[in-house]
Amino acid sequence: MHLHETDRGAAEPPRRRDPVFAAATRMLAFALSPAAALVTPGRARLTACRWALAARFPAECLDGLTPDARAAFEAARTRALWEYGVLLGLTSGFRDRDTQTALYLAEVRRCGSVAEARRWALPPEESRHVAGTAMDVRPTEGAQWLERHGALHSLYRVYDNEWWHFEYRPDGCPPRLPHPGARDRRLFRRAERVIDLDLTCSAA
Numbered sequence: 682m683h684l685h686e687t688d689r690g691a692a693e694p695p696r697r698r699d700p701v702f703a704a705a706t707r708m709l710a711f712a713l714s715p716a717a718a719l720v721t722p723g724r725a726r727l728t729a730c731r732w733a734l735a736a737r738f739p740a741e742c743l744d745g746l747t748p749d750a751r752a753a754f755e756a757a758r759t760r761a762l763w764e765y766g767v768l769l770g771l772t773s774g775f776r777d778r779d780t781q782t783a784l785y786l787a788e789v790r791r792c793g794s795v796a797e798a799r800r801w802a803l804p805p806e807e808s809r810h811v812a813g814t815a816m817d818v819r820p821t822e823g824a825q826w827l828e829r830h831g832a833l834h835s836l837y838r839v840y841d842n843e844w845w846h847f848e849y850r851p852d853g854c855p856p857r858l859p860h861p862g863a864r865d866r867r868l869f870r871r872a873e874r875v876i877d878l879d880l881t882c883s884a885a
Contacts, residue, residue, distance in 0.1 A: 745775025
């Protein structure tokens with residue numbers, strides 16, 4: 682099943698309990714700061730944030746992200762928590778080839794066509810999740826914060842239809858695409874032009 686099957690591109694409405702969770706998590710981070718300062722001098726905020734968010738989102742896993750992508754994401758979520766009181770959780774980060782293949786094939790079955798499936802999932806050889814540089818985040822408020830401030834950490838939203846999907850792009854802001862498969866249509870049109878040119882040259 683797609684990780685955001687119920688959303689299909691629509692942002693989740695805020696829940697009444699979300700501000701309570703955010704406040705409690707921030708209070709926990711404050712409470713953990715003295716211990717974090719002892720364990721990691723000079724990095725207390727990052728460590729306290731890491732511990733507090735692990736309590737709030739116990740199922741999340743940052744393993745498999747590239748070191749630079751992970752560092753950027755942790756820096757962003759630390760800033761979001763301490764400076765803005767916003768929680769930034771990870772729904773899905775790194776995926777191995779088998780997991781991404783299964784997700785992609787399930788989407789093909791659900792949609793009934795490869796073209797439609799590629800609006801929501803890509804095969805493993807094209808997925809930045811497999812490369813360890815893509816992050817699906819939550820909640821909606823966290824994604825909105827990251828869309829506004831993520832550039833400071835080289836983290837960008839790249840698809841119009843996936844509010845949750847961000848990628849680590851140290852080379853700068855990539856063009857926003859309507860959906861994951863949109864880049865293929867551009868390449869296909871380019872290939873069509875090449876084919877037309879070849880046919881014209883052959884006819885000449």
